[in-house]
Amino acid sequence: MVNFVIDGKKMAVPEGTTALEAAREAGIAIPTLCYLKALRPNKACRLCIVEVQAPGLKKMVVPSCDLLVAEGMEIVTNNQNIKKMRADIAALLLAGLPDNKEVKALAASVGVFATPFAVTHHDACALCGICIQACQQKIGVSALSFAAKGGKSADVVVLEASRCVGCGACANVCPVGTIAVRDQNGKRQLLLYGQVANAIDMVACQACGAPFTTEKVISLLKDRLKKDALTMDAVYCPACAREKNPAPRFEQAAN
Amino acid sequence: MATSFNSWGGEVKALQYGNKDVAAVVAWGEVSVADPNTDIVSLCVEYAHGVRDNSCGHCIPCRVGTQVIADLLDKIVSGQGNGKYLDQIIDLADTIGQASFCDIGQTSPKAIAYMIKHFRADFEKAIATPPARKGGYAYKSFVTAPCMQACPIHLNIPQYIEDIKRGCFQQSLDVIKSKLPMPGVVGRVCVRPCESVCQRGRADGPLQIKHLKRFVADDALERQALAPDCCSSGATKVAAQEAKVAIIGAGPAGVTCANVLAKEGYKVTIFEMLPEPGGMAAVGIPDYRLPREILRGEVAETEKLGVEIRYNQAMGKDFTIQQLKSEGYKAIFIAIGCHTFKKMRVEGEDAGYYGFVPGVVFLRNINLGRLDQVPKGARIAVVGGGNVAIDCVRIAFRVGFTETNLVYRRSIKEMPADPVEIHDAQAEDVKFHFLVAPKRIIAENGKVVGLECAKMELGEPDASGRRRPVEIPGSEYVIPADVVVSAIGQEVDTACTGTVEGAKLDKWGVMMVDDNLMTTVPGLFAGGDYVSGPDTLIGACAHGRLVGKKIVKYLAGQAVEKLPEEDEFALVKQLQAVVPSQNGPLPAGVPRAAIAHEPANERKVDFREVDHGFTAPEAVREADRCLRCYRVVTYACQA
Numbered sequence: 001m002v003n004f005v006i007d008g009k010k011m012a013v014p015e016g017t018t019a020l021e022a023a024r025e026a027g028i029a030i031p032t033l034c035y036l037k038a039l040r041p042n043k044a045c046r047l048c049i050v051e052v053q054a055p056g057l058k059k060m061v062v063p064s065c066d067l068l069v070a071e072g073m074e075i076v077t078n079n080q081n082i083k084k085m086r087a088d089i090a091a092l093l094l095a096g097l098p099d100n101k102e103v104k105a106l107a108a109s110v111g112v113f114a115t116p117f118a119v120t121h122h123d124a125c126a127l128c129g130i131c132i133q134a135c136q137q138k139i140g141v142s143a144l145s146f147a148a149k150g151g152k153s154a155d156v157v158v159l160e161a162s163r164c165v166g167c168g169a170c171a172n173v174c175p176v177g178t179i180a181v182r183d184q185n186g187k188r189q190l191l192l193y194g195q196v197a198n199a200i201d202m203v204a205c206q207a208c209g210a211p212f213t214t215e216k217v218i219s220l221l222k223d224r225l226k227k228d229a230l231t232m233d234a235v236y237c238p239a240c241a242r243e244k245n246p247a248p249r250f251e252q253a254a255n
Numbered sequence: 256m257a258t259s260f261n262s263w264g265g266e267v268k269a270l271q272y273g274n275k276d277v278a279a280v281v282a283w284g285e286v287s288v289a290d291p292n293t294d295i296v297s298l299c300v301e302y303a304h305g306v307r308d309n310s311c312g313h314c315i316p317c318r319v320g321t322q323v324i325a326d327l328l329d330k331i332v333s334g335q336g337n338g339k340y341l342d343q344i345i346d347l348a349d350t351i352g353q354a355s356f357c358d359i360g361q362t363s364p365k366a367i368a369y370m371i372k373h374f375r376a377d378f379e380k381a382i383a384t385p386p387a388r389k390g391g392y393a394y395k396s397f398v399t400a401p402c403m404q405a406c407p408i409h410l411n412i413p414q415y416i417e418d419i420k421r422g423c424f425q426q427s428l429d430v431i432k433s434k435l436p437m438p439g440v441v442g443r444v445c446v447r448p449c450e451s452v453c454q455r456g457r458a459d460g461p462l463q464i465k466h467l468k469r470f471v472a473d474d475a476l477e478r479q480a481l482a483p484d485c486c487s488s489g490a491t492k493v494a495a496q497e498a499k500v501a502i503i504g505a506g507p508a509g510v511t512c513a514n515v516l517a518k519e520g521y522k523v524t525i526f527e528m529l530p531e532p533g534g535m536a537a538v539g540i541p542d543y544r545l546p547r548e549i550l551r552g553e554v555a556e557t558e559k560l561g562v563e564i565r566y567n568q569a570m571g572k573d574f575t576i577q578q579l580k581s582e583g584y585k586a587i588f589i590a591i592g593c594h595t596f597k598k599m600r601v602e603g604e605d606a607g608y609y610g611f612v613p614g615v616v617f618l619r620n621i622n623l624g625r626l627d628q629v630p631k632g633a634r635i636a637v638v639g640g641g642n643v644a645i646d647c648v649r650i651a652f653r654v655g656f657t658e659t660n661l662v663y664r665r666s667i668k669e670m671p672a673d674p675v676e677i678h679d680a681q682a683e684d685v686k687f688h689f690l691v692a693p694k695r696i697i698a699e700n701g702k703v704v705g706l707e708c709a710k711m712e713l714g715e716p717d718a719s720g721r722r723r724p725v726e727i728p729g730s731e732y733v734i735p736a737d738v739v740v741s742a743i744g745q746e747v748d749t750a751c752t753g754t755v756e757g758a759k760l761d762k763w764g765v766m767m768v769d770d771n772l773m774t775t776v777p778g779l780f781a782g783g784d785y786v787s788g789p790d791t792l793i794g795a796c797a798h799g800r801l802v803g804k805k806i807v808k809y810l811a812g813q814a815v816e817k818l819p820e821e822d823e824f825a826l827v828k829q830l831q832a833v834v835p836s837q838n839g840p841l842p843a844g845v846p847r848a849a850i851a852h853e854p855a856n857e858r859k860v861d862f863r864e865v866d867h868g869f870t871a872p873e874a875v876r877e878a879d880r881c882l883r884c885y886r887v888v889t890y891a892c893q894a
Binding site: 045 | 308311312313314315318319320322323326343346347354355356421423
């Protein structure tokens with residue numbers, strides 16, 4: 001266990017706990033845009049910044065999602081300096097995406113309702129990159145990447161359609177609703193910035209006949225599970241699979 | 256009106272960009288103004304643009320914030336300014352500086368805030384009356400980083416590491432190859448000046464920069480094996496040039512130079528003394544550190560660009576410079592390296608004993624497979640403390656010696672050899688004799704039987720700053736050895752260049768070169784170890800690249816002069832701003848990735864490669880440790 005102080009309170013957590021996890025355990029609210037427990041810390045939105053004083057080091061401002069708590073640390077999550085910076089960051093986000101409802105809600109949560117900053121052009125999205133991270137780290141596909149369309153710096157997310165399997169993980173993690181999945185006429189469409197970036201033929205459930213996934217997702221799963229896979233000769237949608245094969249699956253897996 | 260000002264807290268330094276005085280410079284979050292007539296507002300606008308354009312876009316405060324600041328400053332200079340803007344910028348600069356990850360975000364806004372705070376009157380004047388931009392000065396920006404600055408060829412290290420972090424391995428390789436045609440070679444044997452200044456070294460160890468470079472090179476080979484066309488760089492075809500160029504020496508300098516010229520459409524012929532490409536990289540570096548197929552493969556890539564290599568062509572024997580000129584070569588690059596050895600000046604060295612051999616000869620014969628010319632025996636003593644000496648003792652195991660000794664006159668602390676190499680040699684059970692100097696080679700019947708040595712102690716520091724070894728009287732002892740190798744240094748073979756009309760020589764007989772590596776004969780260039788003395792492989796590549804660029808200018812009839820990048824790096828060097836411990840220690844987290852090796856007792860009997868490369872996840876994880884210490888530098892000069 002690691003002993004440390006957060007907002008003046010003593011706390012002990014297992015080694016390897018991040019400051020953000022510890023704060024949430026202690027009931028301290030820290031806003032985030034790009035944090036997802038399943039992914040490695042992304043450190044892009046910087047909304048989760050905290051002040052930390054580690055023994056022997058100077059006081060620093062770091063994102064709490066990436067800060068491993070260490071013995072003797074003193075962490076401050078909510079002083080004036082941090083609050084001011086969070087408000088600035090929210091205002092900047094809002095400057096780039098003034099009409100986005102998710103960003104508006106996030107900004108409101110740190111007390112920002114309008115941005116004082118005017119920018120010459122708006123952002124395509126928050127460019128936080130967790131869609132890319134999820135595709136790369138969790139799906140292992142790397143179909144998404146940043147691209148620089150306007151200048152030298154990345155300003156847009158692009159999809160390599162031939163790599164995309166149509167799993168929809170990107171749409172699921174996107175915090176600002178930039179990516180969406182739409183199943184239409186037997187095709188799974190991936191919508192990026194409101195445009196259809198990919199459309200893949202769907203596979204129907206062998207029980208109920210409703211299309212529910214793509215061939216590429218099935219083969220990715222088979223490949224991932226390899227010999228650990230329980231028999232996958234029949235393809236059922238989640239609802240039918242649960243109905244046909246309830247509890248025993250778990251018992252089998254446990255053995 | 257601006258005054259002389261320096262936020263570094265010292266004197267305003269007189270800085271030079273090429274041969275021009277620098278009027279003002281902004282870098283490392285600091286500002287220095289030498290010429291009071293500099294227009295601070297223009298300087299600030301240029302800097303803000305440089306910062307905005309070089310923000311990678313990862314951290315939201317930096318990406319949007321630097322854009323907001325640049326926009327506000329643009330408004331000020333275009334007459335749409337507002338008195339509130341200045342405080343808004345200062346306030347925002349503080350947030351960006353504290354909340355961003357890398358040095359672009361952390362330090363750049365600070366400099367903008369400095370300028371506004373210290374020269375507020377200039378900015379207020381600009382808001383009141385939109386300024387006509389002051390003529391007579393040029394304001395320019397570029398980026399650098401401590402690692403880029405330390406790298407002799409100034410590779411864009413943070414960029415190729417970032418590409419690895421993002422999983423774009425081919426892009427990463429392309430960044431390296433835009434300057435360096437031998438990433439797999441340098442990724443194995445570089446002495447890593449970049450890692451010694453890596454800012455992460457202040458926390459939990461520098462990045463494994465060398466191994467990351469090797470990883471992207473190896474990864475491309477793997478992908479090529481699967482799909483031969485996958486890595487075609489899509490190099491744009493350039494118009495073929497008529498002028499022929501001759502390069503003497505197919506080592507790292509020569510091959511890099513040929514690569515630059517071939518990409519510009521020139522017909523290049525390399526004349527190589529040995530039957531093998533690579534120069535010292537082939538015959539000086541053992542295969543267990545640099546597998547030959549890697550070196551041959553990377554040279555072959557340059558050959559594919561149309562470069563011809565003629566082997567077994569020794570200068571002074573098979574051809575002369577005059578001859579090349581008369582054959583119509585319009586430019587010639589001498590890159591023959593340092594293949595001659597320094598003498599130890601001990602008794603018995605010149606007696607022609609069987610079993611005494613200079614290190615470069617010992618390595619060359621083994622590396623060319625001429626084992627019949629390598630003296631046989633079980634025990635060997637190698638004299639020297641550099642990488643050549645370490646290569647000699649380690650390679651000795653691999654050709655059948657069972658007891659290897661390394662004799663060095665100073666202590667391990669002063670050894671110039673790479674610490675990693677020393678460690679690997681220790682793991683292979685090399686016996687080190689520190690503070691010991693050779694006195695006499697002992698022979699019986701014309702055959703070496705041992706090396707008489709004396710023990711030393713360290714005295715006062717000498718010119719190199721290392722403490723001078725002093726002999727302890729009466730401490731002589733004998734190291735029994737069948738073979739004695741001297742590896743105390745290399746020299747240039749000055750005889751082979753012959754007499755070239757108009758070429759000025761220095762006191763050692765080496766052709767003198769100017770700042771552009773051109774000799775006193777127009778069109779005749781020289782570089783690599785031939786000019787610098789025994790130096791690093793990457794240093795030779797850097798010479799080769801520069802000479803290539805200069806030859807292009809020379810053949811196009813343009814003035815042969817320094818490239819902007821050379822002046823830029825020289826400017827940052829004068830700033831002396833790359834201070835490793837500027838900000839105190841950083842919190843540690845993920846330690847430097849360890850490199851796996853072949854087991855010492857197994858590897859030392861054959862030539863298998865000792866170091867294992869990174870796997871893709873290992874490389875991405877290591878790349879993720881990069882702190883991205885980019886800095887934007889903006890300077891003003893009189894136009």
